Amino acid sequence: MSHRSFVWLCLLPLAVVTAAFFLLPMARLVVTGAEGPQGVAGYLAILTEPRYRATLINTVALAAATTIVTLIVATIAGMFLQRHRFPGRAVLIAMLTFPLAFPGVVIGFLIILLAGRQGLIGDVSNRMLGEKLVFAYSIYGLFLGYLYFSIPRVILTIMAAVQKLDVGLEEAARSLGASPWAVQRDVVLPALAPAFVASGAIAFATAMGAFGTAFTLATNIDVLPMLIYTEFTLAANFSTSAALSVGLGIITWFILALARSFSGSAVAAAG
Amino acid sequence: MNASAGHGASMRIEACGKTFIDGTRALEPATLDIARGETLVLLGPSGCGKTTMLRIIAGLELPDPGGKVLFDGKDMTSVPIERRNVGMVFQSYALFPNMSVADNIGYGLKIRGVPAKERAARVAELVALTNIAGLENRRIDQLSGGQRQRVALARAVAIRPGILLLDEPLTALDAALRDRLRGELNRLLRALGITTIYVTHDQAEAMELGDRVVVMQKGTIAQIGTPRQIYFTPQSRFVAEFIGAANIIESPIENGYLVLPGGRQAIGNDANFPTAVAMIRPETIRVVETGSAPLSGVIDSVSFIGDRQRLVVSGASSKLITVDAPNTVQAKAGERVGLLISPEAVRLLPSES
């Protein structure tokens, strides 16, 4: 047996698994999406149908906001945690990364405990302002939940990237007269850009497709996964839900590709 | 070059010691004066505190309480590095990977708000000065080690610093390139006339570049002097052995002579010590007929090292003696030879060291 055919033989199981569990169901999903009353045009409904389009915009806005806020919070926290040694640091890191294993349902539950009708925020605001602040069952609650969800993941990636930063670069910039802000802008953030893109992509994709938290908070939150769920189980509208699913995948992929090429050229152009 | 020629600050560090938080005592309190325009070399083996002293001068480390750093007589101890106007070249060069060569060189000027046109002119000037024309638009990872070194130097000099600090700038390069760049660096530093502190563990670099050399040993200053003083009149065994090759001979002294197994060697003063430690440089020893020198021994080995030959002689002293002789001397292993050493070439060292 030649070396080449041996390599191909080893790749065979991978090919089988890919075909069975990935390609075939995907193909079926794509076909189902085109089997509605409008045929292939069903795919365009996600953009043309006003209700679907509003949901799509909502979802993208939510995912983008989640990603941006997560990156800001996680960068500041990750940088601080990686660069400073203080008592209780290990405990703090453990606490921050504790929600990693929680499913969306638990996150939703936590949000209700915090901002629900009997929640902490409601209690405090009631006592201080005489008005009960409740936002758990809306897209704001969902936003908070997604932050909770993605911050631990992103913090770990950023901490690893910060650890690999060359302190010499920062010292060089300072010796040339750069203020602490300028050092961050010109040296630290460009060096962290790849970590931002990688962890931001995960945060974004998760926020686009997560379902458990939304489902726990309320059934009428206007995001794509909830829409797919209602079309599928309540309206038994298989072709629409399939078309929406494919659309969700493509749009997420497209936005991530856009972000990646933009940040790639931004890194190159920073010079 | 232009306005920066002959410029720079004078500097004084006063009782600067450094104890790191983990208790490591990297530097014993040291005091040092550096004149305006002088090139001072910090020389010493790995871990002796050279980088620590440089970082204290730069403002990247604070000296232990009581220590002071003064530029032109002004106390800078608590001024952060970004306001000290020092140019630094790091051992790893620390060039910004996200900027082109030209942007690296111009970064300090950009931070200072120098207009783009003026900045470009200054960058062009430095590119020419450091011999890197044609590389301006390259990314850093597209440069060779020697080119990176030049960019790092150009970047540090661009801001017309009061003091230029270099931490082993040539160590990362291969030997041939190092030799060439050393000469180039020397000419450049002389042309700039800027106050320079240069850290190295390579004594050849220290000799060539330094107006004065500070030899450091385990966090203390072992000796300060011109390269010639350090080489010819070391004040301790450590300095003698660290700078160049040295024969260190322990021997009793009688009426101004070292009493050795291979004969007697005059030392130029008629001291009487029970024993002394003497240093003799290999190139100060002349190989002659046995009868023409009071000291003699047997050649153990001869090795040809290009411009001269190195002989190892046994029997003259209790230890082997190394002699650097011109290639014109006919010498064979096993031959008995006389060793002619002028009394001034024998340097007595304090015996406790």
Ligand SMILES: Nc1ncnc2c1ncn2[C@@H]1O[C@H](COP(=O)(O)OP(=O)(O)OP(=O)(O)O)[C@@H](O)[C@H]1O
């Ligand atoms: N941040 C630090 N914390 C604790 N100890 C340190 C620190 N930096 C340096 N040291 C110690 O201080 C001593 C002097 O270090 P320094 O870097 O000044 O040596 P050096 O002369 O520059 O050596 P080399 O030639 O290897 O660069 C060493 O023993 C080193 O281990």
Ligand SMILES: [Mg+2]
């Ligand atoms: Mg060092």
